[in-house]
Amino acid sequence: SAMAAYYYEDPVRAAILLCKRGGHLWYARELADRMAVRIWGAEPAPAPGFRPRDMFFRELPVYHCIVPVPPHQAMPGVPGLPFLLARRLGILFQIPVCTPLRVTKGTPVQKSLSREERLANAKRAYACRPEVDLSGKRILLIDDIITTGATVSSCGLALLKAGAVDVTAAAIAVAEDLPKEKQIPTEKSR
Secondary structure (H helix, E strand, O other): EEEEEEEEEHHHHHHHHHHHHHHOOOOOHHHHHHHHHHHHHOEEOOOOOOEOOOOOOOOOOOEEEEEEEEOOOOOOOOHHHHHHHHHHHHHOOOEEEOOEEOOOOOOOOOOHHHHHHHHHHHHHOEEEEEOOOOOOEEEEEEEEEEEHHHHHHHHHHHHHHHHOEEEEEEEEOOOOOOEEEEEOOOOOOO
């Protein structure tokens, strides 16, 4: 299963891009906190920079570890946004973060591809490191944006092949067409 806190549109889109491209890595903390509130029902923090409250998450399933989606093109010394989100969620949920996934082949960046190209590109693009044994583990897989689901599907399959019994994907945003009732009318649609 997969879930996201928001649609990938402003101001969430702006915050994600500032974190990923603008070097504002501290935004990841606030974005992860918003995931905790919107997805798992935490009470919002009293002010930016503080932790969400009621962090005992009576409804939170038992996850053995949190796994971030590895970046395709990591900048040296800069962790990817999924890792930063996972690290913060690990602190909030008191669940360890592990990094068993690796990129298996040089593939183009997903954002420049069509839906069909994304699906083909992500197939077999991820694997778990050979020494990893996730037997019997329930995994929370973290990505920043889910567009077609190709990346989280490929990562989820790799985790299941390594022995995980359950993989749940979560992201700060989903990039998909909004339902008609949520779309803002344009000049053409009026």
